[in-house]
Amino acid sequence: MGKTTSVKTIDRLVAVLDCFSSERPAWSLTELSQQLGLPKSTLHRFLTALESHGVLRCDPRDRRWRLGYRLLIWGNLAAESSGLRHVARPIMEELVATTRETAILTVYYQQEVVCIEKVETNHPVRMTLHVGTRRPPHAGASSKVLMAYLPEEEVRAIIQDKGLPRLCVNTITDPDRLWEELARIREQGYAESHEETDLGAWGVATPIFDRGGEVIAAIGVAGPRSRYTEQRAQEFVALCRQAARRISALIGAEPSTLGRESDEFPWKEVIARVP
Amino acid sequence: MGKTTSVKTIDRLVAVLDCFSSERPAWSLTELSQQLGLPKSTLHRFLTALESHGVLRCDPRDRRWRLGYRLLIWGNLAAESSGLRHVARPIMEELVATTRETAILTVYYQQEVVCIEKVETNHPVRMTLHVGTRRPPHAGASSKVLMAYLPEEEVRAIIQDKGLPRLCVNTITDPDRLWEELARIREQGYAESHEETDLGAWGVATPIFDRGGEVIAAIGVAGPRSRYTEQRAQEFVALCRQAARRISALIGAEPSTLGRESDEFPWKEVIARVP
DNA sequence: AGAGGTGTTCCATTATTTGGAACTTGTTCC
């Protein structure tokens, strides 16, 4: 975890910001100081400094701290600056137009799966997953696909560190079954999920490779069980495969085919390898 | 600007992250060191530390630094934790259903206007503005509404610091005309914009007040000129007013009316005053 | 009015960041 190069203040900053979650979006000074084991004075200075930059905001009413607008701005820029995302977007839109279900683009990052782009269907009953949402890597089609192409030791580390918590009725909670499933996914080249993450949801996903043959992301389609048929599932797999192949192709493509990109680093932007 | 309480490392962090923009999403070490006037060694340690936390990422191919996924995650959480946003969302969805145009929710923040929520119409030709996008405060309906209710000295500061750059054909670039416009907006209680920010776009917006009568946000509807009629504009103003009033009411409402909120701080979450 | 909690300020101490210089790596040009 702790790298040779580290700046303590940054470690602390990350620790502070990581306290905030959907479940616990607001903290008082005292609560945070207990959570982090830091003296109130130190933390107070820290929080105030962050507030002056809009990274946090302190509600004067309840004296509680929340994430601030500057993070919104940076988050938006981070999303924008993903070349993969730019390339994938129009292809995802086509995918949604054809399947009439929500499409998501995900990457693996530090034992979690992060949604970096989504295009929603306009069906009233739909699957919704916001950009930036994190999910455990063992449940759901996109997650499993990404996990399937991870190095073995990484998978082992995940199982050890995070376990395989049951998120929904069909979540795979047994390590052996998970290993089998990952092997099958690699073999068939896609993953399928039925109510592994959310009740009444199903989905399929395929891997996106970079030029070096590494999996850098997954593209998936998800919808409500009510619209599931085996035939649709198979069609969706084919469509995701096609979409993934097109994205892969664009990622390795010549500058000219990519259209407008920054003038300064025309195509390097796009092939930005996802960590 | 410089507060009494400050942590230098945080100031520096913000300075680093603020280098990244839509126009310039990728920086090499040397470029950044020149931009910030920092020695490469210092910066290198800093960037590496940020990378180890996923705040930045360094593309191994072009050795350029970009904003990382952790910012995506935090940005997403920041958006989620805005109580205002939660309250406004369903009302905005209704607004979109009625007007068939895109609705946006914006706040004023440090001489800029930030979009904190949007609901898009599914019309193929539509106005699109992503959450987290910043705009100058002198152009566009939502921006002008927020500016209209700012303290006079703040408006003066904006004009002095940022000027009134022409963004589009009808942008107000003359300070006197802007002051007039802001006065009119306060008088009539809404703002209208025709091609002030984007060619072929128009919109209206109304202010959202908190219990203390302060303007904390603006709600607006925007669409393409091709669907503009004077009558629609007037209807939209009425609908925005109504939406704003409903949001204002909810912001000051009793816990019970708000439905599911965190168990720990039921309604305080919602009345979180926007800075 | 007092008790108990929360948030805020102060300042000497100490640990952390700093950045010049030296080193490594990779690219370009002869």
Add this chain to the structure above:
DNA sequence: GGAACAAGTTCCAAATAATGGAACACCTCT
């Protein structure tokens, strides 16, 4: 092919910036 250059990386003594205990201020509730 190798020399020259540029970009990135590591090191370490110096100095500065963060630390946190303690004392203070401010609420709120009984």
